[in-house]
Amino acid sequence: MEDQKLKEYIDALVEEKVNEKTLAFQNQLENIQQQLSTVQVRENEKITMLVTSFELDKVIPAFIIANGAASFGMDVTLFFTLWGINALKEKSIYKGKNIKEKMITMMLPSNPKSTTISRLNMMGVGTSMMKMMMKENNIETLPDLIDLSIDMGAKLIACQMTMGMMGITTDEIRKDVDFGGVALYIEEASESNITLTF
Amino acid sequence: MPIVKIAKTIRTIEVSEQIEVLATDPAFKADVEAWIRKTGHLLISYTEEGRNRIAIIEKTK
Numbered sequence: 001m002e003d004q005k006l007k008e009y010i011d012a013l014v015e016e017k018v019n020e021k022t023l024a025f026q027n028q029l030e031n032i033q034q035q036l037s038t039v040q041v042r043e044n045e046k047i048t049m050l051v052t053s054f055e056l057d058k059v060i061p062a063f064i065i066a067n068g069a070a071s072f073g074m075d076v077t078l079f080f081t082l083w084g085i086n087a088l089k090e091k092s093i094y095k096g097k098n099i100k101e102k103m104i105t106m107m108l109p110s111n112p113k114s115t116t117i118s119r120l121n122m123m124g125v126g127t128s129m130m131k132m133m134m135k136e137n138n139i140e141t142l143p144d145l146i147d148l149s150i151d152m153g154a155k156l157i158a159c160q161m162t163m164g165m166m167g168i169t170t171d172e173i174r175k176d177v178d179f180g181g182v183a184l185y186i187e188e189a190s191e192s193n194i195t196l197t198f
Numbered sequence: 199m200p201i202v203k204i205a206k207t208i209r210t211i212e213v214s215e216q217i218e219v220l221a222t223d224p225a226f227k228a229d230v231e232a233w234i235r236k237t238g239h240l241l242i243s244y245t246e247e248g249r250n251r252i253a254i255i256e257k258t259k
Contacts, residue, residue: 064199067199067202068199068201068202070202070205071199071201071202071204071205071206071233072205072233072236072237073205073236073237138222138223140199148199148202151206152202152205152206
């Protein structure tokens, strides 16, 4: 009888100890599982582009690559600065601007349709020919490529510093565009697998 | 851009359904093969008839 009691006592003691020990392991295991699940849902591959030019031969490749990358399921961010911002304009506004801003507004393109090639433009003849050849080869126009990139989930960011300098207002820029500065670009670029400049 | 059209269409179909793509892009074969490798969908068949390139792709996930 004594033996039986002793046995029960020892069993209970052992079980308690085992539970105590395994609890630590269990917690550890749960921790690891949690970490694993966060690793598995890690962010997508990402591409960031810096677009400073508005020439057809720079800005078209930028959007072709943007759309291609989006088709591969990548997160795509395009940061537009200096002349690149022209690709995001939908109209020119003169109201409320000072004389210098009005002058630069007059000289800048008012929408992406007016992009020209950087070489052999020949007063627009070269550009027209190039655009004709693109059409014959079923290559989308710049405005179509821009719309497509938005549709594919690309994030377009206009540089606020350039806009401030040139007096470009947010009303002149298309609605689906974000605004930001160098910090936003660096943040996006630092998380990217690919960065390109156009 | 055929690859963009494929990517857009594949989102709208169910897993194990197939799409047929007709393209004239000279780089289509290389593009579609790279896309398949990267996204893990299945290239069921690829044929060329003159300028036309036809690919059949199955959605796997």
